[in-house]
Structure formats: C-alpha cells, structure tokens
Amino acid sequence: MTVQRGRHFLQIPGPTNVPDRVLRAMDAPTIDHRGPEFATLTLSVLEGLKSIFQTAGDVVIFPSSGTGAWEASLVNSLSPGDKLLMFETGHFAMLWQRMAKNLGLDAEVVPGDWRHGVDPAQVESRLAADRKHEIKAVAVVHNETSTGVTSRIAAIRRAIDRAGHPALFMVDTISSLASIDYRHDEWGVDVTVGGSQKGLMLPPGIAFNAIGPKARAAAKSARFPKAYWNWEEIIAANKSGFFPYTPATNLLYGLREAIHMLLEEGLDNVFARHARLAEATRCAARGWGLEILCLEPEEYSNTLTALLMPEGYNADILRKVIMERFNMSLGTGLGKLQGRVFRIGHLGDFNELMLAGTLAGVEMGLSVAGIPHAKGGIQAAMSYLVDPRGKEKDVQVASFEQRANKTEIRS
CATH class of the missing domain: 3.90.1150.10 (Aspartate Aminotransferase, domain 1)
Known part of the structure; x- marks a missing residue:
C-alpha cells in the first residue's frame, strides 16, 4: 500500500473538514444529559441556531442525518394522501420525493434537466391552477448538492404569494445553511431542513427543522403517526434545556463552538x-x-x-x-x-x-x-x-469555449 x-x-x-476548534470542543467528557450543565448547553445552542437560520421561531435538533430531518418535516405537518408539489432539480430532490411517496404522500414532481433550479413561474402557474387547494405543501431543495445549482427561495416565495395559495413552503438547506444567504422568516418558509456536516463544519450526526407558526398550526391536525420525530414533544422538553431522548451530547459541544465561529466572522x-x-x-x-x-x-x-x-x-x-x-x-x-x-x-x-x-x-x-x-x-x-x-485580468484564459446550452443530460 x-x-x-x-x-x-x-x-x-x-x-466537510472539521476545524480544530470544533474538534477540541467535542474532545470533552460526556456529561449528564439530565443535569444543569447540559441544560445550559442546550439553551445556548438553540438560541444560536436561530441566528443561523435567521428565525425567531423554534428550531428542533434531531440525532440523525439530514434524511431524518426530511422525514420529520413531512410527518409533522402533513397527513397520508396529501398532495405535495416537488421539483426534479437533482439527485437529492428526487430522494426527498421518493421518501414522500414511500410515506404515502401524493408527490407530484415537476420534471427538470438537473441543470437549472426551480422556476418560480412554474410554481406560480401550477399553484394558480390548483383552485381547490389540493396541494398542501411545496418542497424545494435550496442548493442541490448533486448538481451545484441553487434555487431562488425568495422568488419562489413571491410566486406562491402571487398565486394566493395556502400551501406550506418547505426548503432543504442541507448544503447551503451557514454558507449561502438563507432567511427562514423573511422569505416566509414554513419548514427548513438542515444538517450538521456541511456549512456548520461538524461531523454528520445531527439535523434540524426550523419551524414557522403556520407549520406548527398544521402539525395539530397532521395524521401521520410519529414518535421519535414529534416536534411538540421535543419543543416542550427544550423549554427547560432537555430532550425526550438521549441527545448527541458531544456533537452539541461542537455545534456550540461552530456557531461561535460563524457569528464571530459574521x-x-x-x-x-x-x-x-x-x-x-x-x-x-x-x-x-x-x-x-x-x-x-x-x-x-x-x-x-x-x-x-x-x-x-x-x-x-x-x-x-x-x-x-x-x-x-x-x-x-x-x-x-x-x-x-x-x-x-x-x-x-x-x-x-x-x-x-x-x-x-x-x-x-x-x-x-x-x-x-x-x-x-x-x-x-x-x-x-x-x-x-x-476578474481574470492579464490571464490567458482557455481558448476552449463553454458548451453551455448544448450538452444534454440523459437518463
């Protein structure tokens, strides 16, 4: 070898690479997750996450991958058979769609070429045509990790508003959170999905739902069975700094340090x-x-x-x-x-x-x-x-010309 x-x-x-400061923060004795020191840690992390998501609302932490946070977003706010509008922007968008179908949701997919983001005009057109408001949610991947394409979330929100449609707006920020500008409250997102292992500079293992008031209200009538993913039980326990399950204690140490690093830089x-x-x-x-x-x-x-x-x-x-x-x-x-x-x-x-x-x-x-x-x-x-x-001043740039708009991606 x-x-x-x-x-x-x-x-x-x-x-992504985990910075030394975060590694050192996680290299600490595991503490009692029912004790006062842990409660202080939890409350600090939850407050910091609000700054990262740019929200005044609740942020829920799950010991899971981003896939778990996908599932939590769906089962807390929707019911079996509900119609969900999704978009084929890449591999991860299609995995989220497959999960929705496996859960028993009616996931309608707007086809795409994997080279463009979600078209706000298509969102508006499809929702305007849904006069009976059968579509209960619109789900979009903000930054598609498989393609390097970022959808315009603020423009999609405006499209939903122009259509006058009451659908929930769900956004996956797993590969954009803490790296690309994202504003949960200002952009009117109802559920944001996030993960630890990219812009937050942590190892994999924790994931997030940022939850707006409209999604909290929808959760009261959602009929999917849920236990581990239940927002309300977690939010209730979080009020005193605890969780209804054993949390990823040392990852939370790292998360607190990562939040400090991000806010220090601004x-x-x-x-x-x-x-x-x-x-x-x-x-x-x-x-x-x-x-x-x-x-x-x-x-x-x-x-x-x-x-x-x-x-x-x-x-x-x-x-x-x-x-x-x-x-x-x-x-x-x-x-x-x-x-x-x-x-x-x-x-x-x-x-x-x-x-x-x-x-x-x-x-x-x-x-x-x-x-x-x-x-x-x-x-x-x-x-x-x-x-x-x-840009590229005094540099001999390649004589090759971009073949943009000529290459077709085929299945």
Missing part, C-alpha cells in the same frame, strides 16, 4: 467568503475549458461546483487518479450524472490557500489522466482572488 504524507484534501461537498462575511471562493473555482473551470453543469449564472452554487467531463471521458477515472496521486477526494457524480461530472466542494472552514491547493490537484489530475483541457485554470483563479474586480 502506498504511504501518503501530508494532510488529506477532503474536497467533497460534505461532510454571517454576511461568511456568505461573501463562500461567494468569492466559488467564483474563483468557476474562473479555474473556464480556464481549463471545462463546462460548468449549472447553466444559469444567477443559480451558481457557492458551496460546490459540478464540472462536466469532455465527451468520452469518465469522471470517476479522473477522481481515482487524483486520489491516488495527490491524496485528494472529489465528489462523484450521482444518479444519472454518474461518471459524467466531478464535484469540487468549497465550503465550511475553507480559505484561499486551501482552494489554491485544491485547484492545483485538479489541474495536475487532468494532466495525469490525459483529459483534454487548457492550462491556466489555477492562474485564472489566483488572479480573481487577488483582484476580484479585474
């Missing part, structure tokens, strides 16, 4: 940092002559970039080369994108020098794997990072 020296570059779009600065590093990554992609999967610049993700391989080349072979030669993990293509794309994660505890190393690994990997590309991607990214106003 080849011995690798130096640190491993974990550049998948989550789980959320606006966190969002700006992610936007800057994301655009630098896209500068590199253009320099290499590789096609960005997302077709709409206003929908580019600031937490990951998915790049299409040239025709006839396999992304997983490239990923294998980069892993074996340069000890760096990149995200694989998921679902119908398997082998077609590789994904560069640029979120969480991440800075310019870490990005430069990541992009160097990609460019070297392209050369080693014999993938057609132009040189200069790294230089384009560095030029942007030095002077974002003079």
